[in-house]
Amino acid sequence: MSKNAELNAIEITYLRHSLGLSAAQVAELSKSTEAQVLAWEAGEADVSGLAAKKLLELDETIEMQVLNTCDGIEELFKKEPKRHLSFVVYPTQAIYTQYNPEFLSALPLTELYNTAAWRIKKECKLVLEVDVTLIALDVEAYKAYREKEGLKESRENRAKWAATQL
Structure with missing residues (x-):
């Protein structure tokens, strides 16, 4: 279009x-x-x-x-060959902005990022036969996980935390 x-x-x-x-x-x-x-x-x-x-x-x-x-x-x-993944989504604009400054120019609102995650979930199920679970970021639980595991803040570590929520 x-x-x-x-x-x-x-x-x-x-x-x-x-x-x-x-x-x-x-x-x-x-x-x-x-x-x-x-x-x-x-x-x-x-x-x-x-x-x-x-x-x-x-x-x-x-x-x-x-x-x-x-x-x-x-x-x-x-x-x-895994068949299940988890994606972090963001419950508020403030949390999204804090953790995703790199996306603000392309997807300025958390709703847009979460819409992308929803569409990825659907596409993965239909095309790849992979189940994706959307996990809302719980900042305190995520911080506790990072401290326990000795990890720094990163997108990869958010994904690891999300996997522990399945």
């Missing part, structure tokens, strides 16, 4: 829902108001080109993450 594609009311609504965003979040991302977003979705106003472009870019970024992650998992399982 072209990034310049015009979206109608139904398309913008379902794109927003598929990304797991509220109307207020779309307004923030598109530099508009929540009332404008709701007007677009009700068909009372033309959808902002900036909003459509931004949401389509986010959806494309998520789809690329799904593709790349699933490809990586497939390669991993050629060497180590």
Whole structure:
């Protein structure tokens, strides 16, 4: 789909829902108001080109993450045939921001990261026959695990902690 594609009311609504965003979040991302977003979705106003472009870019970024992650998992399982994984997801924006500053330019909201994790979970089940469990990061439990194991903060160690939660 072209990034310049015009979206109608139904398309913008379902794109927003598929990304797991509220109307207020779309307004923030598109530099508009929540009332404008709701007007677009009700068909009372033309959808902002900036909003459509931004949401389509986010959806494309998520789809690329799904593709790349699933490809990586497939390669991993050629060497180590596990059938169950866990992914950390983030219960609040503050926790997401603290632990994932590298994603803020591509996926600025925790909902977008968690949507990507959900899509990866579904793709892994359907295509790779791998079960993925989404584990909400419990900061205190994670810190205790790191202290007990003598580990530093890293994405890999968050993944190891998540595996202990299965």
